[in-house]
Amino acid sequence: MEATVKKMRKAAAGGLGLIVMATVLAACGDAPDESGDSGSEASDFLPCIVSDAGGFDDKSFNQLSYEGVEQAAKELGSEFKAVESNSENDYAPNLDSLVAEGCDAIVTVGFALAAATKESATANPDIDYVLIDDSADGGDDGQTFDGKADVANIKPLLYDTAQAAFMAGYLAADYTKTGVVGTYGGQPYPTVTIFMDGFKQGVEYYAKEKKKDVKVVGWDGKNGSFTGGFEANETATNTARQLLDQDVDVILPVGGPIYQGALTAIEASGKDVAMIGADADVFETDPNTQDVVITSILKNMKVSTYEAIMAAGNDEFDFTPYVGTLENDGVGIAPFHNFESKVSPTVAAELDDIKAGIIDGSIKVTSYLAP
Template sequence: MASAALAACGDAPDEEGKASEKNDFLPCILSDAGGFDDKSFNQLSYEGVQDAAEELGSEYKEFESKNENDYAGALEQFVAQGCDAIVTVGFALATATKESAAANPDIEYILIDDAADGGEDGKTFDGKPDQPNIKPILYDTAQAAFLAGYAAADYTKTGVVGTYGGQPFPTVTIFMDGFKQGVEHYAKTKGKDVKLIGWEGNDKGVFTGGFDANEKATNAAKQILDQNADVILPVGGPIYQGAITAIKDSGKDVALVGVDADFFETDPTTQDLVLTSILKNMKISTTEAVVQAGEGDLDFSPYVGTLENDGVGLAPFHNFESKVSDTLQAELDEVKKGIVDGSIPVESYLNQ
């Protein structure tokens, strides 16, 4: 089954109708159960591999997982089909990636959203992957989420904002931690009372138990909205679709905050709802890592995206530009400077 799902994509013909010169380097990418059309991190990583293959003049292979049972078999197929570099997308693939990397030291692995380091809880980060042929790509999204929390606290009319996640993995709760800190920073500096529901910290919050856009995702969002929240941050790929359903069912004026990608661009159905999005520039960092691997120059030290290196960021307000306060963007610019220079500390598992 894994073999049948693997796809190879070749170079497009040039203007004269002849195929461009091929590079025999073969990158491959394995999604998590969210799939490549999740409008989020799987899609961005997939586009990064596509861009890298085009730049290198090579083919690439892909496998879209349906569930966690696909991971090990798909990696075995990649090895059998001669993949030179394998991109695995998401912390859920960490164990399978480390096992495959240990068994195949001549293959280069690029693991997104996990340090490949330490315990299975994913909370250990010392900059030394368990296997020397794994390149971890990580994002300190707490920094960008801090800005989103500040913006949400400024925008709310009810004085209540909320968040919920798929499961309490560090790469999920890092968004919630940053969002919480941003809300608290706004309340403190402005002397205003803004309440955050759905996340208390230390794995205490509202979670759907998975990452599917199902009834559980809708009910979790409804639980937040029923407590008078008018800004909501769903963290976990497709679960934001449950929030859209809950918002529309509520009939209330509620703003959505996206994660990973700019939802306004990747999912036009959100354009009337999305206040902003917390960005991971995964497409660029994935492209760069695969190109480096193809050129024989991959640096295996972990990459950590931050506000300073543009690895994370905050999307424009788009349709909400006229709805936010006139001073908000300037305030966010100042807060960002403070985060970058360290005068405004933002805590996350990546900097403890």
């Protein structure tokens, strides 16, 4: 019955979709990108994705999510549609445009799209929605989480990045020569501060275990340094510079492209500063980081998005929220890459022990997903 309803809706959308797209997208985000030449038997299942304002070339979570949809569409033998948002004003119109195009499953990337996703999902109960980085539960800030989305046809993809950030914090504390490490974020949303929380806890754990004095600046657990957005602009550079001026020699920017401000500040400082990436392995996604990035805190969004779309395309979709952890490889840290010879020869083994301790519960890491 559900499949029949979707086909009827898609047939209707075929006549209206182009008209709606022409009017709506002229005023909002970019027109849908269509792809999906897989060489396999064609499927009439249509997966779609809409970015937040960071765009699909953010070398971070929008890009990873896009790649997950792209891979699933290829394997399913279907086309897919992707629409970029240029600002928050684009979110609702872009979702409306994808509904009009006849999408069977829509991925919305980022907590900023939570309100628009809930509204669209409520109005279109026959479409499967995948909301990345927000629980769709008890508010649009992602802070309330009881294991079930407020709207029945939304599947949240969440990531307890505090666990991986704890490991990165431990590494930073071991690596620092000044005894001062720092972090800053785009905006103080839970999906940003969860990195900062874990990072701080990892530094403090190291200091306690090793009986060394290591200071964290930029986040005290409640307040910290934020750029006010997620753009690679002068504010991001100045925020990073303010941390470097406090003798920081390991820095963690959290918020998509804002890490580029840290790159600029590091180069201008002339200091030996290591950077920690967030979401993706920025060493791989952005070669400009390769001289300074010691590791990255990973959210395996490509795989979890791929798996969600594959399930939807095979009529096996489950709306139970997914929470990525160290145990299920939903989060992790990247290799040391060019810093392999610069880090302590014992720290890799120590991080393996810490990972095991976090998984078995002997090392506690708190976050909004694991109070």
